Amino acid sequence: MAVWDKKILWGFTFLLTGAAGVAVNYPDHICAVKGSTVTILCTFTPLKSAIRAGTQVFFEITRVRWCQNHLICHGTTPSVYDSQSESNDPRYKYLGDKKGNCTLQINDVKKEDEATFRFRMEANDTPAHYTGRSGVNITVSDDSPMMVSSSSSGREVSAGENVTLYCTALCTFHQLEVTWFKDNHALSESGPALQLSPLTPEDSGNYTCGVRTNDKTLSLPYSLHVEAEQEGGSNPSLMVGVVFGVLLALVTLIMVVCIIRRKRAAAADTDQRAVGGQVEPKHPDDIYSNVLPPAEQGHRQEPSRAVEEVSYASVQFKHKNQDRLAKEAEDAIIYSAVASRG
Known part of the structure; x- marks a missing residue:
């Protein structure tokens, strides 16, 4: 009986030691646009060692898992990603490791991804297994239109300037696959940012954007007007040359006037002395x-x-x-x- 009580005490001490400092850190609630790519940033702190029967035991993480809507995410629970599985859904890509990074990327977000995702780590010893029960909630919006914003303060810009248009949404997203349109014609550029430089009058028009795989996210038109450069417009080099020429002519004129005045004064002095x-x-x-x-x-x-x-x-x-x-x-x-x- 005494031996059994001692084992229980050692096991209880081991669990207390293992629970201290172990954690999984999730981001806040994520709102994802249907068809976009979402990255769940995640970090974890595993149990590295514990005291068992007066001896320090070290642990090593051997398996990591992500699952939906399950409190513990253990055993035969279905997982969206399992490091020991060879049949994971390719839409879910694990960007982390087994040391402390548990980041998960979800490509082409679908409506069924609207769930609570939890991360679980498993070690070479059962007491070192741990699941971050708080999880991260993801909601999916399939009819939220995108919005176009500009790096310029106004919608009227001059030719030769540089402008960047941004495709944004009310929901948060990462690595958004965007299709850009100008006057309802698709552009070859993709990505949440469209750079226009240097601008020409041909860049004037109505720009829209949307998630490549979701037509419902098409934004309202953003009108951009590029003013043509005026002929004979101000040229800094030309202006400097004109100013320099004017100054040189002015200095020359002053010198000529001074010379004439001196000659006249000398002639007048000669006449006075002659009289x-x-x-x-x-x-x-x-x-x-x-x-x-x-x-x-x-x-x-x-x-x-x-x-x-x-x-x-x-x-x-x-x-x-x-x-x-x-x-x-x-x-x-x-x-x-x-x-x-x-």
């Missing part, structure tokens, strides 16, 4: 030419020579006037003296 009789010869040859006889100077008579002659004539005229006035004054004095004597 005052203080013309300074600009070259020694000019001084030498001034002392030469008129016959040798020829036509090289400078304005300074003419000014000197005018000045000389003015001085001579002033001297003659002064002599005449002095003589008249003297005659007046002599005449007045003779008159007084008589």
Whole structure:
């Protein structure tokens, strides 16, 4: 009896140790579009070891399973995926491993996939088996239309720009197989994103999208208008060249004006000094030419020579006037003296 009680105690201790830390983590509720592809992200923490009869025992996961609507998912319970089965439905693809990743992908979602999916791990020892009982609930929508959105803030764009159209749905989905239409004509592009770059006026039109295998999911039209590039439109390089040319012409004009003003100022200064009789010869040859006889100077008579002659004539005229006035004054004095004597 004592031996039996000891075995029960060891088994109870083993179960408590095994339960601690073991877990399966599922995503929240998933709403899938019929015909789409859904990926159930999942991670698990297995029981790695336990104490049995005072000895540490290590475990290894040898089998993983996914099943629908079953609380434990064990024994002969039907599974959508079983690592030990060779007849799994190809629509269900296990993307995980036996270490800690239990991700399951469901392709071409059908209405019968609307269920609660649970993951189970089985080890090389029965006490290490574990099922994540919370599971993940999947609902399938077969008449929910898709929606088209754009990376551009407006529906009117200019030629040469880049725009990406997105096909979205109210339900969550992964790796959606989408068919794109333009003006009711199917396009070769597939996938939830349609890239249009660079845009041309021919890209204008009404775009729709839907799940490839479900006509009921066709979206409402999205109207896109591409404005043609205007002829003679602004060219940055051309604008820079025009601005540079204008600036260069302006600088040249300012320099020419400055040169003209300087020449005019120099000519005016020369004229003023010539009128005052203080013309300074600009070259020694000019001084030498001034002392030469008129016959040798020829036509090289400078304005300074003419000014000197005018000045000389003015001085001579002033001297003659002064002599005449002095003589008249003297005659007046002599005449007045003779008159007084008589």
